[in-house]
Amino acid sequence: MSIIDMKNWGLNDRLRAESALYEGLYVGRALSQSKDLYRVICEKGELTAEVSGKFRYEVNTLSDYPAVGDFVMLDRNTDTDGHAIIHQVLTRKSVFIRKAAGTAHDEQVVASNIDMVFICMSLNNDFNIRRVERYLAIAWDSGAMPVIVLTKFDLCEDIEARLNQIRAVALGVEVVITSSLSEDGCSAIIDYIKPGHTIAFIGSSGVGKSTLINRLVGEDILVTQELRKDNKGRHTTTRRELILLPTGGMVIDTPGMREIGVESADLAKAFADIDELAANCRFHDCTHTGEPECAVQQAIRDGKLSAERLANYLKMKKEAKYEGLNSKQIEVEKMNTMFAEFGGMKNARAFAKGKNKGKNL
Numbered sequence: 424m425s426i427i428d429m430k431n432w433g434l435n436d437r438l439r440a441e442s443a444l445y446e447g448l449y450v451g452r453a454l455s456q457s458k459d460l461y462r463v464i465c466e467k468g469e470l471t472a473e474v475s476g477k478f479r480y481e482v483n484t485l486s487d488y489p490a491v492g493d494f495v496m497l498d499r500n501t502d503t504d505g506h507a508i509i510h511q512v513l514t515r516k517s518v519f520i521r522k523a524a525g526t527a528h529d530e531q532v533v534a535s536n537i538d539m540v541f542i543c544m545s546l547n548n549d550f551n552i553r554r555v556e557r558y559l560a561i562a563w564d565s566g567a568m569p570v571i572v573l574t575k576f577d578l579c580e581d582i583e584a585r586l587n588q589i590r591a592v593a594l595g596v597e598v599v600i601t602s603s604l605s606e607d608g609c610s611a612i613i614d615y616i617k618p619g620h621t622i623a624f625i626g627s628s629g630v631g632k633s634t635l636i637n638r639l640v641g642e643d644i645l646v647t648q649e650l651r652k653d654n655k656g657r658h659t660t661t662r663r664e665l666i667l668l669p670t671g672g673m674v675i676d677t678p679g680m681r682e683i684g685v686e687s688a689d690l691a692k693a694f695a696d697i698d699e700l701a702a703n704c705r706f707h708d709c710t711h712t713g714e715p716e717c718a719v720q721q722a723i724r725d726g727k728l729s730a731e732r733l734a735n736y737l738k739m740k741k742e743a744k745y746e747g748l749n750s751k752q753i754e755v756e757k758m759n760t761m762f763a764e765f766g767g768m769k770n771a772r773a774f775a776k777g778k779n780k781g782k783n784l
């Protein structure tokens with residue numbers, strides 16, 4: 424049996440050195456997860472693994488559990504005599520998180536060690552610049568580098584106008600134009616996918632993420648909208664899964680942050696003014712409903728913030744959908760980066776106010 428070069432799967436020198444600290448264990452990378460079981464690739468090939476009882480006993484939060492993309496330390500390198508046991512998760516470079524369902528404060532990692540995020544936006548009528556902003560916030564938050572991938576170029580009538588819109592909200596972010604219809608329509612993005620690097624595709628449903636990945640792979644391994652209609656049942660990859668490209672590098676289709684990421688980013692941005700004030704509250708977890716030295720309440724007394732706006736904010740936070748979300752997740756710096764062209768945080772606030780004007784949130 425041939426030995427797999429784990430470098431191709433993203434095992435760099437830093438991770439290699441960290442893995443060497445665990446004598447007698449084997450390093451692998453989690454490719455997919457199904458309940459408690461993980462598909463893991465290691466030097467001897469793919470195997471099925473689960474965490475050890477000790478691991479389960481010692482975890483503090485859900486986010487300590489292995490996730491797709493994690494490098495893990497295993498007790499064996501084949502599973503011919505039972506599931507391999509995961510003893511350790513190596514230090515993560517970046518994480519995509521979501522609030523775990525039904526818990527107030529627990530966060531779950533849905534994908535880790537992503538080097539680059541392709542924010543996919545179609546150039547046809549679905550083009551929506553506000554959505555680009557939200558996805559950018561999520562990407563910056565994750566620790567991975569965002570690149571904007573414009574899809575369906577064949578359906579676009581005025582590319583310059585679109586590019587100008589993008590440039591206004593995404594300073595310093597590279598933009599790539601693609602079409603899955605033409606032969607070389609995705610060649611531009613191949614240059615961004617370096618061997619050993621992991622790219623996550625995010626973006627609304629229908630923009631062409633899976634089609635693009637199928638083109639990169641060279642066969643239809645992901646279900647796309649057409650293939651779904653055919654319903655021939657021959658396409659199996661529907662879960663979150665790391666896919667190795669023949670040209671080197673790995674991709675993951677929508678790592679699953681859509682469920683919450685957008686919502687939390689949205690809330691933070693819509694109430695950027697309150698978020699900024701809250702940074703000066705005495706208590707880190709201040710609810711702004713009567714704690715001492717609350718900067719938000721102080722702003723209301725000073726006439727800088729309307730009581731109605733705080734009420735709207737609190738109401739929104741209370742909705743089940745937002746339960747437990749901390750709008751501080753997207754730090755002021757990131758808002759500044761995003762709004763740099765318009766003059767930073769101050770104008771982000773003006774933007775948020777304008778956006779909510781006349782809306783009964």
Ligand SMILES: Nc1nc2c(ncn2[C@@H]2O[C@H](COP(=O)(O)OP(=O)(O)O)[C@@H](O)[C@H]2O)c(=O)[nH]1
Nearest residue numbers: 575602603604628629630631632633634647648
């Ligand atoms: N015209 C055009 N259609 C595309 C292109 N890429 C994808 N599509 C179509 O857009 C639809 C959604 O594609 P899919 O890959 O399933 O999108 P996903 O939900 O982002 O994964 C399908 O009908 C694709 O055939 C493109 O470059 N040009």
Ligand SMILES: [Mg+2]
Nearest residue numbers: 632633646647
């Ligand atoms: Mg898809």
Ligand SMILES: [Zn+2]
Nearest residue numbers: 704709711717
């Ligand atoms: Zn407060």
